[in-house]
Amino acid sequence: QVHLVESGGGLVQPGGSLRLSCAASGSPLGSYAVAWFRQAPGKEREFVASLRWSGGTTYYANSVKGRFSISRDRAISAVILQMNSLKSEDTAVYYCAVGRPIVSAMQDSRMYYYWGQGTQVTVSS
Secondary structure, eight states: OEEEEEEOOEEEOTTOOEEEEEEEEESOOTTOEEEEEEEOTTSOOEEEEEEETTTOOEEEOTTTTTTEEEEEEGGGTEEEEEEOSOOGGGOEEEEEEEEOOOGGGTTOGGGEEEEOOOEEEEEOO
16 A cells, blocks of 8 residues: 655746655555656546656656656655646646556556545646
8 A cells, every 4th residue: 555645736837847746655666656647627637757666767748758857755755746847738736646557558547556636736827
């Protein structure tokens, strides 16, 4: 069992930055992948980025490549999503999730079975 708590959301102007954190407790993350998904009003949940905890390999959605960066803080069992050059279309509730997807399924939300409660990110002037 893994318990996840997201933090760091808020309101930011276009072009600004936010740093989201996902704190994990319970089972060790060693064999898991940790991902960020987001869901905007009226839209399906979509993959943002993920990281394999043991090796640190990262994966990104094309829409955020070059702007977002995912990393891990082993000391506090947390995964960080640094979001730069934010756009209005990045507005959504951002969720942290843990699972054991194969590489070809890293972007499939059905492969993740522990989820946080979500944090709201609003990009607006």
